[in-house]
Amino acid sequence: MLKIWGRVNSNNVRKVLWIAEEIGLDYEHIPLGGAFGGLDDPAFRKMNPNGLVPCIDDEGFVLWESNTIIRYLAAKHGKFWPADPALRAVGDKWTDWANGSFLLSFRDVLVGLLRTPPEKRDHAAIERAFKATVANLTIVNQALQEMPYLSGQELGLGDIAFGGFAYSWFGLPAERPDFPALAEWYERLTQRPAYQKAVMTPNT
Ligand SMILES: N[C@@H](CCC(=O)N[C@@H](CS)C(=O)NCC(=O)O)C(=O)O
Structure with missing residues (x-):
């Protein structure tokens, strides 16, 4: 197994x-x-x-x-793995971007706000990382205005790679700017039993 x-x-x-x-x-x-x-x-x-x-x-x-x-x-x-190279690359792009770009900014937000006691936080570093995260999420929001999933018309690897970060983002104890397309996509993920079971677990 x-x-x-x-x-x-x-x-x-x-x-x-x-x-x-x-x-x-x-x-x-x-x-x-x-x-x-x-x-x-x-x-x-x-x-x-x-x-x-x-x-x-x-x-x-x-x-x-x-x-x-x-x-x-x-x-x-043979699931979430389109035969068409271009379609597959759309999901791959977000899969790589999630860890290769997004996480670079989001890591300091996560560690700062969720894993560091308030008295030990580097507020300037958290604020810098938060701004960079918001800039990155603006890119995600824009993409989701144009297609229902990061991987295209259906849930795919790009969504699966980014979905955990979205859960962490929407659970942050911080004031967050509105990203309507991102919020609507996230809402759809939260309806999936597999996402609920595997992703929607305590962050700390
Ligand atoms: N690039 C690796 C990164 C793996 C990684 O950094 N894992 C972290 C958890 S996200 C880890 O094992 N940290 C040590 C720990 O959990 O104690 C991957 O995507 O699998």
Whole structure:
């Protein structure tokens, strides 16, 4: 059976759990990292020498890197994996952008507001990161004004890669600017049982 390692409050882990749920896979989830520890266990390091989650073992095939994992599961099961290269690239673009661009700004917001006690926060750094996050979300909002999903006409990998960040954004204890198209897309995600189960878990 597919095994998935990783704590559920990690957006990189959430996307893997979410796609497994959307596809309807049988899997075993093993919480690891953060408060669960275990990243330095020799057995885990052997699977992922980076000592990071998520990591999967699919019947003996071990894989790490969240975006690679969701691409692998999509390709293997023929879901969220359009044959048309251009259509596939639309989803791929957002998948790569989510971690390669968006997370660069959002990480400091998340860590600052959710994982740092108020008295220890670097408010200037959080404000800078928040502004950069808003600029990035303006791009997402614009895209969602033009198509119902980040991956095109249907839910796809780009949405799955970004959906965890959206959940964190809408749960932030901060005043957020209005992004109507993003909010409407997010509302649709929250109606999906797989998203509810895999992504809408406590952030801290
Ligand atoms: N690029 C990697 C990043 C993996 C990563 O940074 N994982 C974090 C959680 S999001 C981690 O394992 N942190 C240590 C911990 O959870 O204790 C991926 O997308 O899988």
